Amino acid sequence: MTTTTPFPSTPIASLPGTPYPIHALAYSAAPAAYILTGSGDRAIRLYNPFPASSGPRGAVQPGKLVQTFEAHGYEVLDLCVASDNARFASCGGDRSVFLWDVATAKTTRRFGGQHGHTARINTVAFAGVDESVLVSGSFDASVRLWDAKASSMKPIQVLSEARDAVQVVLVCPARPAEVLAGSVDGRVRCYDIRMGRCVTDVIGEPVTSLCATGDGEGVLVGSLGGVRLMDRGNGGSLMSYDGAVGGSLG
Incomplete structure (x- = not known):
């Protein structure tokens, strides 16, 4: 596929706030007017990247820090935002998933503890038609599903097919009942949480x-071996993209 549109390469805004590593970034849902960051100082920050400014034309403008969210005991590793922009979820090194209310800047639910993951949580996503389910993937090689509306702290499902750390989970809005999970074991697993089915695609390198893709029919898979565009219908590789440089996972 060729394109005549140059990839953006000029900074237009900066988001001040922490000297610690930023592990997670997420735009708010449409119209994507805000940005959330999760960092090594255990805090989550909400920014308006383009506040009204009278600065010189063409200069990189500082974003405005709107709110800081604090509850995690260790680094924040991933964030996901609900489509109504009223809630978001976070996860991290404290083996917990937090559900937040944006208006009050407080947590409404915490998933973890006795029935939770046994190692750091690398990834989190909303699932279900009404986004009533949270999906988390962990260094403990499991994917867990949590009922965001119920009072129970137990996961409603534990998916243990992976043989190494789960690095990423993905739920496409076009297919809200399907969960994709990418693992260091070199596989992408597609779970149909309604039918209880799991389909595995072998990538061969840690995912x-x-x-x-926008229509939900394809998925880009990034691995230590490069980037592939996969067909979700038959699991075939539609295209490979050169230029990725492999490395080691920390």
Whole structure:
């Protein structure tokens, strides 16, 4: 596939706030006017990246820090935002998933503890038609599903097919009942949480990232071996992209 549109390469805003590593970034849902960051200082920050400014034309403008969210005991590793922008979820090194209310800047639910993951949680996503389910993937090689509306702290389902750390989970809005999970064991697993089915695609290299196409029919798979565009219908590789440089997972 060729394109004549150059990839953006000029900074237009900066988001000040922490000297610690930023592990997670997420735009708010449409119209994507805000940005959330999760960092090594255990805090989550909400920014308006483009506040009204009278700065010189063409200069990189500082974003405005709107709110800081604090509850995690260790680094924040991933964030996901609900489609109504009223809630978001976070996860991290404290083996917990937090559900937040944006208006009050407080947590409404915490999933973890006795029935939770046994190692750091690398990834989290909303699932279900009404986004009433949270999906988390962990260094403990499991994927867990949590009922965001119920009072129970137990996961409603534990998916243990992976043989190594789960680095990323993905739920496409076009297929809210399907969960994709990418693992260091070199596989992408597609779970149909309604039918109880699991389909596995072998990538052959540790999987580090997943991104669905707009129609939900394809998924970009990032691994230590490169990037592939996969067909979700038959699991075939539609295209490979050169230029990725492999490395080691920390």
